[in-house]
Amino acid sequence: MIRIAAVADVHMDTDVVGRFRPALERLPEKADVLLLGGDLTRHGTPDEARCVAAEFGGLGVPVIAVLGNHDHHCDQVDEVVEVLGEAGIQVLEGTGVTLRIDGVRLGVAGAKGFGGGFAGRCATEFGEPETKAFVRHTREVSERLAGVLQGLDCDVRVALTHYSPVPDTLVGEPLEIYPFLGSHLLAQAIDSADTSLAIHGHAHMGSERGMTPGGVRVRNVAHPVIKQAYCVFALNGAGPTGDDTE
Amino acid sequence: MGEVSGPEYTESEIQRLLAEHPDIAEQGITAMIRGDTVLLCGEVESPERRRHIEQLVGERFPGVTIRSDIGVTRAGPPDGVEELT
Numbered sequence: 001m002i003r004i005a006a007v008a009d010v011h012m013d014t015d016v017v018g019r020f021r022p023a024l025e026r027l028p029e030k031a032d033v034l035l036l037g038g039d040l041t042r043h044g045t046p047d048e049a050r051c052v053a054a055e056f057g058g059l060g061v062p063v064i065a066v067l068g069n070h071d072h073h074c075d076q077v078d079e080v081v082e083v084l085g086e087a088g089i090q091v092l093e094g095t096g097v098t099l100r101i102d103g104v105r106l107g108v109a110g111a112k113g114f115g116g117g118f119a120g121r122c123a124t125e126f127g128e129p130e131t132k133a134f135v136r137h138t139r140e141v142s143e144r145l146a147g148v149l150q151g152l153d154c155d156v157r158v159a160l161t162h163y164s165p166v167p168d169t170l171v172g173e174p175l176e177i178y179p180f181l182g183s184h185l186l187a188q189a190i191d192s193a194d195t196s197l198a199i200h201g202h203a204h205m206g207s208e209r210g211m212t213p214g215g216v217r218v219r220n221v222a223h224p225v226i227k228q229a230y231c232v233f234a235l236n237g238a239g240p241t242g243d244d245t246e
Numbered sequence: 247m248g249e250v251s252g253p254e255y256t257e258s259e260i261q262r263l264l265a266e267h268p269d270i271a272e273q274g275i276t277a278m279i280r281g282d283t284v285l286l287c288g289e290v291e292s293p294e295r296r297r298h299i300e301q302l303v304g305e306r307f308p309g310v311t312i313r314s315d316i317g318v319t320r321a322g323p324p325d326g327v328e329e330l331t
Contacts, residue, residue, distance in 0.1 A: 003327065011271075015292040023323040030324070042271045070271065197330060204274035204289065217330055224274060224289040227320050232327045 002101050002156055002237045003030065005061075007230040008037030008201020009222040011070060012051040020055050023229035028060040031232050032101045036089070037201035037221055038068025038112060038162025045074050049083035057087030062099055065091050066110040068162035068202060094144035098154050104237030107154030111145040113163030113186050113200070114138040117179035119213075138183045146189035156237050159190045159198040159216075168210025169220035170203050187212040196235055253279035260284065260303055267302060275299060275316065283311045289319045 005027060010020065027034060036056060041048035044067075056063055071080055081091045090097060092110025099106045116123045116138040125135045149159060164170055164182030173181060181203050190198045191214030198212065201222040208225055210218040221231050260277035264270050272295070275288035284303060290296050296316045304312055 005324075011291050015294045019291070019321045023321060026323070030327075043268070073271065219328075223291070223321075224319050228324050229321045230324060232324055234327050234329045236331050 002104055002106050002235045003032045004035060004106075004158065004197070004199075004233045004235065005031035005033065005230045006035040006037060006199045006219070006221040006233065007223055007226065008162065008199075008220075009039040009068070009204060009224065010036070010052070010055075011039055011042050011223075012055060013042050013048050014051060017051050017054055020229045024056070024059055027230075031061060031230075033061055033099060033106065033108075034059060034063045034230065035108065035158070035160050035199055035221075036063065036065035037160060037199055038066045039070040039201060040065060040067065040084075041071050041080065043073045044071040044076055044080055046076060046079040046083050049080040053083055053087030053089065057089060063089045064097060064108050064110065064160065065089050066093065066112050066160050066162055067091060068112060072112075092160065094141065094148060096148040096152050098152060101237070104156060105154040106237070107149075107152030107157045108160055109145055109148040109152060109157070110160040111141050111148075111186075113145070113161035113165070114141055114183060115163060115180045116183040116185065118167045118182070119184040121178075122184060123179060138185050142183065142185035142189045145186065146192045149189060149193035149195060152193070156235055157193055157195045158235075159186075159195050161186055161198070161200045162202050164200045164203055164206070164210075164218070164220065165190055165198055166210040166212055166218050169200070169206050169208065169218055171207045172205045173203050181206070187214075187216075187218075190214070190216050197233060256284075256307070260286075260306075263302065263306060264299060270295075270299060270302065272299060277303070279310075282309065283313055286312065286314045286316055289317045291319060293318055 165186035
């Protein structure tokens with residue numbers, strides 16, 4: 001069994017340092033890895049990233065993250081990624097990582113994702129350049145995510161995004177803003193590989209559980225949704241021989 | 247544009263203020279106008295942020311009464327594991 005801890009939208013700054021740490025101190029007893037689903041900071045500054053590093057670094061388990069829209073606000077993404085990396089927090093963007101946990105290879109593919117809406121009610125690459133650029137970004141991010149998921153050499157495959165791949169986990173949000181909360185193109189990417197779980201955040205007023213059209217479980221771990229320091233998901237890990245390695 | 251007013255525009259102005267103010271950056275707060283009262287709802291990550299939001303809205307709209315129902319999101323340890331088999 002692989003135990004995956006996850007939380008998103010912690011929006012760290014100096015006023016939040018220390019709020020999560022007490023619950024994280026015994027994390028290695030409860031989980032094998034921690035996934036952070038974006039919006040780690042308020043504005044995406046290196047100083048705020050240092051707060052993330054202080055709160056989520058040195059936990060005794062690997063910490064893997066994607067960034068969110070807040071982390072892009074000040075256009076200092078490279079510096080933020082560098083600060084997090086120095087604290088051992090690996091940031092994925094159209095990239096993946098494979099970890100060996102009790103003989104099982106866990107693959108995590110990560111990307112921020114983007115909006116556009118959901119099948120049948122979504123924006124398309126048509127019209128003004130601004131509209132086309134918006135949807136193109138989502139398409140390109142989703143295509144990269146699909147490629148990484150398909151290329152992971154692993155036993156258990158997890159997708160980590162900030163934006164949602166499905167409308168299911170947005171229930172509670174105003175319908176009018178769904179196109180700014182996610183895209184079905186992300187679900188299509190997730191369904192293109194043998195993915196076991198998709199984790200995202202971003203939708204503070206959404207709900208926890210959903211499923212892609214292909215049957216992949218989706219979990220919204222935005223902090224205001226889960227109302228605890230993190231969630232833990234236990235996944236059956238079929239080892240290279242097909243054995244359950246629990 | 248600036249001379250046009252109404253509850254909907256005020257709600258929109260508060261929403262933009264909270265999202266775009268450099269010291270706030272909150273997108274998860276809902277503002278509703280009821281008469282001369284502003285109702286603020288949502289969750290933030292610290293008591294300081296809640297106070298700051300209430301103060302900022304009060305300064306920007308000095309004639310209105312603010313009723314705040316903004317909560318601080320709990321950050322305790324999880325009480326269980328979800329098994330996905």
